[in-house]
Amino acid sequence: MRVRFVAPSLPWPPDQGARIRAGGLIAALPDDVEVELWTVARPGEPAPPASLLERCVEWRRFARSRPNAIERWAWPRAARWFHSAELRDALARTTRDDADVVHLDEPSLVPVLPDAAPFAACVAHHKIESELAAARAGVEGFGAAWRSRLDAVRWDRVEADAAARVALHVVCSREDADRLRARFPHLDPVVVENGVDPSRFDARRRDAREPDHLLFLGSLDYAPNRDGLAAFLRTTWPALRAARPGVRLSVVGRGDAPDLRERCAFEPRVAWVGEVPDPRPWLARCSALVVPLRIGGGTRVKIVEALAAETPVVTTDAGAEGLALVDGVHAFRAELGDAFARATIAALDSAGGPVPRAGRALVAERYDWRALARRLADAWRARIA
Secondary structure (H helix, E strand, O other): EEEEEEOOOOOOOOOOHHHHHHHHHHHHHHOOOOOOOOOEOOOOOOOOOOOHHEEEEEEEOOOOOOOOHHHHHOOOHHHOOOOOOOHHHOOOOOOOOOOOEEEEHHHHHHHOOOOOOOEEEEEEEEEOOHHHHHHOOOOOOHHHHHHHHHHHHHHHHHHHHHHHHHEEEEOOOOHHHHHHHHHOOOOOEEEEOOOOOOOOOOOHHHHHHOOOOOEEEEOOOOOOHHHHHHHHHHHHHHHHHOOOOOOOEEEEEEOOOHHHHHHHHHOOOOOEEEEEOOOOHHHHHHHHEOOOOOOOOOOHHHHHHHHHHHOEEEEHHHHHOOOOOOOOOEEEEEOOOOHHHHHHHOOOOOOOOOOHHHHHHHHHHHHHHHHHOOOOOOOHHHHHH
């Protein structure tokens, strides 16, 4: 089977969820799947590793281009940013003889899909973008909320277009599958969660963990992460420090949020670390990972990576969405406020115990990229059968 895997950007470096997911799935696909990787070039893009290129029979980069005035008004921001007339023209020339399946790895690429595509197509939803944009509007200030509401309308149009023209849709959680079915009853989305390569995470050095050291990990230019961290500092951090005076928090991730960074500078025992080349040393060093999300979708790569490293995790229901995490068994779950503070203390005290070991076992059983990639390949085969 030959698959043309079209991604909005090169899945490298593995510093944000979409790139980690695409790279992990491509690397783990069965040997009988030939992958053509097509990506939209992004400014400052690094050279991909040899391991990625060796897995692909072809890699093509397409130049970004400016949408016309109508498209700039009609499309959501991500679709405008990743627009490529060159990619659109190449897809228009694609036939069934060129590839068995064309996989669009995000809905932002749907606008470049030909109207009457002569090939089998698949659209992957890392989250339901229209619902995420609407949720962002509920927690943002006036100007940003207005833009998010407009983006929600635009995403709704893109998703409806995708549902009308593409039969195979892949989502990251059962919850997102239910959301799509509620809007488009004729769809039967395939769930392929976010995963991990457990072999990349060494859980043996439990003695390396620093007591009472919390880690917040995530893209800091991603609105749900910014909102979650700000809400954690406002609703939970004071109670946590009162109960555990020695606790400290490291904020790690790519991107920037100047207002939030300035706030952290005035919070005792909070360190704004920013981007790091590899999060694994931080997952090995901390006592627990906090994922205080109030909004989101799909599944959190950082949670499965932390579980693979036997790092205790404390998260909200929104953060745990799509993952089979039982509170007190695999991780700790609570909503922000005093309950989240108590759950965080329990997570801090659980390092090296049965909960993080059970979390790692769950990841190995259910969220290994190899099993998830086989599920994706099976969905492609069923589409072309």
